[in-house]
Amino acid sequence: MSYSDTQAGSQRPAKTGAMAPAKRRLEDLPAPRGLPLLGNLLQLDPKQLHIQLETWSRELGSTYTIKLGSKRVLVTSSVEIALSALKDRPTRFRRLSAIESVAREIGTNGVFSVEGEAWRPQRDLVMRALAPYQLEGFFPTLQLISDRLRRRWQKSVDAGTDTDVLQDLTRFTVDVTTSLVFGRDVNTLETDEDVIQQHLGVVFPMINYRINAALPYWRYFKLPQDRRLDRSLHAVRSFVEEMIRHARERMRREPAETPRNLLEAMLALRDEPNSGFSDGDVYANVLTLLLAGEDTTAHSLAWAMHGLAGNPELQSQLQHAARDALGAARVPASFADTAKLAIFEGVAFEAMRMRSVAPLLFLEANENTELAGIEIPKGAPVFLLTRPPTLDDNNYRDASEFKPERWVGPRESNRDGHNARAFLHFGAGPRFCPGRYLASLEMKMVLATLARNFCVEYAEEPSATREVLAFTMMPSRLRLRLTAID
Known part of the structure; x- marks a missing residue:
């Protein structure tokens, strides 16, 4: 299926000497039929929002509008329009203002959602902490946590029980995030008690719900879901306050010339005179990194395993690749080993291409501006659909097929059927995801560990797993059956 741009005339510059195309208003663009006053509100289920908008994209073209009450929203799957908007942050565009409003209200207004001048120092700090050169020193901890995941899965095999993959992967990513970023080993993988990831699993869906709510009713009364x-x-x-106390005690007891993790760096910045960094900023960024580190990587891995469960031939290829890379080791034994895992990174990127956990990016115009000749009023929302371009044969040859090898080796953009610019899973421009390198390393480690030790198959009909948008796009459920291999 091809999602080619049908509004191509609005996305290409006029030829030299030709008359520039007339600017268009949002009202001039195609739109699905709606109701008076309500517009398209009743046609949209927040949990399936991406699916409905992708359906209208196929029907109306790559760039159209919807109405949410009286507000008109630009929706586009055009790569050129998306890149133009993303690269013009935080000047011409910002994240949807409702995201920052909801995040501030619940105390999570960290580097992901904060706007304006407060964003840059937080961004710089997080980028330094998650830079690729920092990850080699963290590898022994990542190896330890990966082996805990392997042992947890082996226990499931020994007991003859199916595996709740999503729960296991969120435990893994919580353990990784807390160890790397906060210097604390919470080891949720080796306990079956209630753990912090179950509470984190409540927060993201409610953020999504509140961002899309027509009215902020919770400010006046609370429903059971709000309580x-x-x-x-x-x-x-x-949980976060305990980690902060632990970090401050260690900083007093064992002073260090440089911070040993991101939390110590934030606390040191907080304590500098006139830093402009408050206790609230520390808490918000700790929670932001917990949520982002747990949710996006775990869900991407879950979709990768969902795809592998239905592809025994690919699993066989990956098992050979894992043996070649790891030898007798059950998990990657050294940081150098991870350089041999390109095919597993390819599996992760194919899963993200076909089942992006970020199928929608929500922006808003900071000023009266335009995109590809379309006039955008100040405050107008812009919804970017990230999946249609990656499922377009014009951007990825045989786009409907799961081909991890398309991500391996050198590629010349769009000349060999691989348009790297069309892959917006990690965003683009100044606010490109700072956790991209950590996420890639985690996914390679988990998928190589899986292939080296287990075969995987569905424990129930694949159709039981549906796409659910809960700020990130996650599987509704995912139970798989693992079998140990030599």
Whole structure:
């Protein structure tokens, strides 16, 4: 299936000497039929929002509008329009203002959602902490946590039980994030008790719900789901405050010339005179990194395993690749080993291409501006659809097929059927995801460990797993059956 741009005339510059095309207003673009006053509100389910918008993209073309009440929203799957908007942040465009409003309200307004001048120092700090050169020193811890995941899966095999993959992967990513970023080994993989990831799993869906809510009713009265969110936020805040206390005690007891992790760096910055970095900023960024580190990577891995379960031939190829790379080791034994795992990174990127956990990017115009000749009023929302371009044969040859090898080796953009510019899973421009390198390393480690030790198949009908948008796009459920291999 091809998602080619049908509004091509609005996306290409006029030829030299030709008359420039007339500018268009949002009202001039195609739009699905809606209701008076409500517009398209009743046609949109927040949990399936990406699917409905992708459906309209196929029907109306790559660039169209919807109406949410009286507000008109630009929706586009054009790569050129998306890149233009993403590269013009935080000047002409910002994240949807409702995201920052909701994040500030629940205490999570960190580097992901914060806007304006407060963003840059937070961004610089997080980028330094998650830079590729920092990850080699963290490898022994990542290896330890990967082996814990292997042992957890082996216990499931020995007991003859199916595996709740999503729960296991979120435990893995919570353990990685807390160890790397906060210097604390919480080891949720080796316990079956209630753990912090269960509370984190409540927060993201409610953020998504509140961002898309027509009215902020929770400011006036609370439903059971809002009280559940309050309880989870209280548990998470207690968890974060404990980590902050632990870090401050260690900083006093064992002073170091340079911070040993991101939390220590944030606390040191907080304590500098006139830093402009508050206790609230520390808490918000700790929670932001917990949420982002847990959710996006775990869900991408889950979709990768979902794809592998239905492809025994590919699993066989990966098992040979894992033996070649790891030898007798059950998990990658050294940081140098990870350079041999390109095919496993390819599996992760194919899963992200076909099942992006970020199928929608929500932006808003900071000023009256334009995109590809379309006038955008100040405050107008812009929704970017990231998946249609990656499922377009014009950008990726045989786009409907799962081909990890398309990500391996040198590529010349769009001359060999691989348009790297069309892959927007990690965003683009100044606010490109700072956790991209850590996420890639985690996914290679997990998928190589899986292939070296297990075969995987569905424990129930694949159709039981549906796409659910809960800020990130996640599987509704995913139970798989693992079998150990020599």
